[in-house]
Amino acid sequence: MNDALDVALRLLLVFVVFLTFPLIVGQTEHKVMAHMQGRLGPMYAGGFHGWAQLVADGVKFAQKEDVVPAGADRRIFQLAPAVALLPYLLVLLAIPIGPGEGAVGQVVDAGVFFVLAVMGVGVLGSLMAGWASANKFSLLGGLRTAAQLLAYELPMLLAAASVAMAAGTVSLPGIVDAFAWWWLPWQIVGAIVFFVAGLAELQRPPFDMPVADSEIIFGAYTEYTGLRFALFLLAEYAGIVVLCGLTTVLFLGGWHGPWGADGLGWVWTLLKTAVLAFVVIWLRVTYPRLREDQLQKLSWTLLVPLALAQIALTGVVKVVNQ
Amino acid sequence: MTFAALATTAGLSQTRGFLSPTGVEIAFLLVGLVTFGAAVVTVTTRQLVHAALWLVVALGGLAVEYLLLTAEFIAWVQVLIYVGSVVVLLLFGLMLTKAPIGRSPDADSGNRWAALAVAVASAAALVWVVVDAFRTTWIDLDGPAEGSTEVTGQALFRNWVLPFEALSVLLLAALVGAIVLSRKAKATPTGTASHGPSSGADGPAAAPADGPAAGPASASEGRPSSQEGAR
Numbered sequence: 001m002n003d004a005l006d007v008a009l010r011l012l013l014v015f016v017v018f019l020t021f022p023l024i025v026g027q028t029e030h031k032v033m034a035h036m037q038g039r040l041g042p043m044y045a046g047g048f049h050g051w052a053q054l055v056a057d058g059v060k061f062a063q064k065e066d067v068v069p070a071g072a073d074r075r076i077f078q079l080a081p082a083v084a085l086l087p088y089l090l091v092l093l094a095i096p097i098g099p100g101e102g103a104v105g106q107v108v109d110a111g112v113f114f115v116l117a118v119m120g121v122g123v124l125g126s127l128m129a130g131w132a133s134a135n136k137f138s139l140l141g142g143l144r145t146a147a148q149l150l151a152y153e154l155p156m157l158l159a160a161a162s163v164a165m166a167a168g169t170v171s172l173p174g175i176v177d178a179f180a181w182w183w184l185p186w187q188i189v190g191a192i193v194f195f196v197a198g199l200a201e202l203q204r205p206p207f208d209m210p211v212a213d214s215e216i217i218f219g220a221y222t223e224y225t226g227l228r229f230a231l232f233l234l235a236e237y238a239g240i241v242v243l244c245g246l247t248t249v250l251f252l253g254g255w256h257g258p259w260g261a262d263g264l265g266w267v268w269t270l271l272k273t274a275v276l277a278f279v280v281i282w283l284r285v286t287y288p289r290l291r292e293d294q295l296q297k298l299s300w301t302l303l304v305p306l307a308l309a310q311i312a313l314t315g316v317v318k319v320v321n322q
Numbered sequence: 323m324t325f326a327a328l329a330t331t332a333g334l335s336q337t338r339g340f341l342s343p344t345g346v347e348i349a350f351l352l353v354g355l356v357t358f359g360a361a362v363v364t365v366t367t368r369q370l371v372h373a374a375l376w377l378v379v380a381l382g383g384l385a386v387e388y389l390l391l392t393a394e395f396i397a398w399v400q401v402l403i404y405v406g407s408v409v410v411l412l413l414f415g416l417m418l419t420k421a422p423i424g425r426s427p428d429a430d431s432g433n434r435w436a437a438l439a440v441a442v443a444s445a446a447a448l449v450w451v452v453v454d455a456f457r458t459t460w461i462d463l464d465g466p467a468e469g470s471t472e473v474t475g476q477a478l479f480r481n482w483v484l485p486f487e488a489l490s491v492l493l494l495a496a497l498v499g500a501i502v503l504s505r506k507a508k509a510t511p512t513g514t515a516s517h518g519p520s521s522g523a524d525g526p527a528a529a530p531a532d533g534p535a536a537g538p539a540s541a542s543e544g545r546p547s548s549q550e551g552a553r
Binding site for chain 1: 371372375378394395398399401402405406407409410411413414416417418423470471
């Protein structure tokens, strides 16, 4: 009975995090973008600085009619948002926020493989949406999504493999346990490659060619309205939380901090994740969108060689250090 | 795919007695049935994209079977490579072909009976080999995991290094071959001067519409093999 209660409590906690953190990131995005562009952003909903704007948006989305285009492949069209969203919930289960067994939803032995594999599945949702909408813009969006995933998953995997080599384990808590401060300069190239590739996999600006609204009208999501569209948006923000959490755990030392690490490890994890999420928003406001061929070129001619070089460096240091 | 599903479901009937099956065995059998059903639908459906999506179900079901056999590492790699990459590549190809929504009337082959015969023969061979080889092998589900990353890695790099390296060389050769093939295709005079990775030179509106069809298609051919080679 106690075990069942423990599992239920963990699942509930992860679910709460899954429901709230993306909203916090979304609201932060509203405000940060607004202030970077010299305006206020939403100010009225909820009273204090428009904190309830996303709740109001959610109510609005829920009220909208759920339209399925006549020519669409009905079932796949309706299934796609769930396929896009659920993988991030599963990934969240495996990310440790503090030391010990108590601070992770579920310890997964091959954690790095688990999170990368499941994150890759989320892209299937966009592909299904793009194809099933029976809309040429959606199809273009789906094509670009697929091309982008194929290009960017390889450098992401290679960068993660470099950290796993450095730590000598593929379990996420194990990697953070092995972390030392000099890993920062040692793995910095891998960290940048991982973060950039992750941004591209989430289709966040400047890598948002698959959803380019001014060009192919939000790509795969053109035909979606109401709650299903909101689910896709939620998937994007959940993806930001997951990517920032993963980068923190893999490259920035997770719960290790320069001081006060005892008992406050989870604060460090959340703090680093929040800073990274801010960087994600910052990049959206400041960088122009990359063209599709530039996207491909960046991955295949820059990120993949850099990731391979990082792996070589990791191997050399590891052997010399022994 | 079908063969493997057949092998797993049929192989199960040979395990310990039917009278007191454990929960794991029941789950294994049920997931095996789902996997097998999805595999059959994959090859019989007339809707091309649906076939690819049923393939996702079949491959995912196989990953669950690996998990139930305590081979966690293999399970995640299965999801990573097959569900996350190979199926995405398939869908990418299907989208390029204007696969229609609904049935494709010509999604049929005159070879279906020959294919069925080959499939049944392969399945029979696989089931026979697997049953014969592992008839007396039991997995202790309560003991330490026998398929964890550590155990898999030690087995791979202590006992099976030579086959592993041979496979790496094979994949490397495939990778080089894919690059050579895509280079040759580019050299043929089919008006490739207007698109391709000539970044910045042509108008920003023309290049994205044209570029992705040529660029990623050729680039992605070598990708799954390069990934496996990197492992």
